[in-house]
Amino acid sequence: MKISVDTNLCEAHGDCVIAAPELFDLGEEDEVVRVLDAEPAEALRAKVDMAVRLCPVAAIRVEG
Structure with missing residues (x-):
C-alpha cells in the first residue's frame, strides 16, 4: 500500500497521528501532517484504515 496526504x-x-503515530507526524513549525512511512508493511493496514476514517477532511489517500 502507498499513503499520501493532500496538504491542501x-x-x-x-x-491520524493519534491513530498511527508510527506513520504520521504533525509538524510543529507549520502544523502540516507528514507521512513518515509512505509504504508501510501490510501489518499496519488496520491503523492506516483508522487514520483514513478519522480524518475529518478526507486528506489521506491509500493506494493498494
Missing part, C-alpha cells in the same frame, strides 16, 4: 486539504487536526 489537511487542517492539522492530528487524528
Whole structure:
C-alpha cells in the first residue's frame, strides 16, 4: 500500500497521528501532517484504515 496526504486539504487536526503515530507526524513549525512511512508493511493496514476514517477532511489517500 502507498499513503499520501493532500496538504491542501489537511487542517492539522492530528487524528491520524493519534491513530498511527508510527506513520504520521504533525509538524510543529507549520502544523502540516507528514507521512513518515509512505509504504508501510501490510501489518499496519488496520491503523492506516483508522487514520483514513478519522480524518475529518478526507486528506489521506491509500493506494493498494
